[in-house]
Amino acid sequence: MLLPDPASTRRPAPAPYKRIATEEAFAPPAMLDIYRRLLERGDADAGFRGLMGFYMTSPSERARHIMRCLTDLDALRLAHMDAAGIDMQVLALTSPGVQVMDSATAVSFAREANDFLADAIRRHPTRFAGMLAVAPQDPAAAAKEIERGVNRLGIHAVVINSHTQGEYLSDPKFWEIFEAAQAYDTPIYLHPNALPKGMYEPFYECGLDGAIYGFGVETGLHALRIITAGVFDRFPKLRMVIGHMGEALPFWAYRIDYMHRATVASQRYASVKPLQRRPSEYLREHFYITNSGVAWEPAVKFTQDFMGSDRVLYAMDYPYQYAVDEVGFLDAMDMPLADKTRFFQTNAQAVFKIA
Known part of the structure; x- marks a missing residue:
């Protein structure tokens, strides 16, 4: 089956359902000011320099388009949504969010970003929903921000942009965040980040560090x-969401199950302990998957078959991927x-929890 043409701009026809796009990025201008200061200091990690350093300084039309769209939560974004037939966007603070900042700045700005988001939702309540930003650098503060976001802002999901300065949520020191997410029934969207030190160079030297491959890996x-x-x-x-067709995990599920069982039996790694269920069962029962950036019918249908049709959601990945015609291809599945x-x-x- 042929892939859709990503250069096409054919507008989709009306549909008998709402189209809700569930991984759509934004950036408060104040956050970009923080990023500029980090870049000017000269000691930012290579992944951050390669990602936001590029988009914030490149004269290319793609970079300028993305920077324009990230900061607009009014006329421009709504016009793009209307052109693509998108009824609502679920907004998330663009990667790396606050996770590249020092702990105190991250905690403070996560609150500011969430207030900025809540204001946009109040201005356009039928067009926007959102996800809370938190600072994993301070798990206790992150847990409190989840509580505030749910109870005061009415936002019922969290976005975490993968690793935080090379550290992963699998470390129990972060599990206070999971405890709060479970307690407040807020799914965590695990979104890509620029690659951490030690992983970046082999991908960057061949141009595969970004969304083309490295992010998903x-x-x-x-x-x-x-x-x-x-x-x-x-x-x-606990519930989680991952995008880009599950970062390919559904397609690897059989081998992951087999090799996890074999690795536990081999006692090769102290970190690999028996689980109550197979890895694929946790994927099916605790995760939701969005197709963000993958407007391809065979992949969508395979993932629905693997996960169940109630666990696969639409996303566009705006503004990093804004291809009007993709909506029409998915309508025609x-x-x-x-x-x-x-x-x-x-x-x-x-x-x-969108009404």
């Missing part, structure tokens, strides 16, 4: 670390209307 690794660390045995009601409605609308309403 690193975020899939993070999700597997969380699973194999026993997080879901400790927090049985050969699947029952009920499953298509779940994909575009009702799964998102359930996961993100």
Whole structure:
């Protein structure tokens, strides 16, 4: 089957369901000012320099488009949504969010970013929902921000941009965040970040460090670390979301199950302990998957078959991927209307508590 043409701009026709896009980035201008100061200092890590350093300084049309769109939560963004037939966006603070900042700045700015987001939702309540930013650098503060976000801002999901300065949520020191997410029934969207030190160079030297490949590899690794660390045995009601067709994990599920069982039996690694269930069962029962950036019917249908049609959601990945015609290709998928409605609308309403 041919892939859709990413250069096409054919507008989608009206649909018998709402189209809710569930991984759509924004950036308060004040955060970009913090990023500029970090870059000017000269000691920012290579992944951050390669990601935001590029987008914030490149004269290319793609970079200028992304920077314009990230900071606009009004006319420009709404016009782009209307052109693509998107009824609502679920907004998330763009990667790396506050996770590249020092702890005190990260805690403070996460609150500022969430207030900025809440203001946008209040201005456009039928067009925007959102995810809370938190600072994993301070797990106790992150837990408090989840409580504030739910109870005061009415936002019912969290975004964490994968690793935090090379550290992963599989480390129990971060599990206070999982405890709060479970307690307040807020799913955590595990979104990609620029690659950490030690992983960056082999990808960067061949141009594969970003969304083309590196992001998916690193975020899939993070999700597997969380699973194999026993997080879901400790927090049985915790829910998570991963994008980009599950960062390929559904396609690896058989081999992951086999090799995890074999690795436990071999006692090769002290870090690999028995789990109550197979890794693929945690993936199916605790994760939701968005197709962000993958407007390809075979991948969507395979993932629905693997996960269940109630666990796969639509996302565009705006503004990093804004291809109007992708919506039309997905509208045309050969699947029952009920499953298509779940994909575009009702799964998102359930996961993100959208009325």
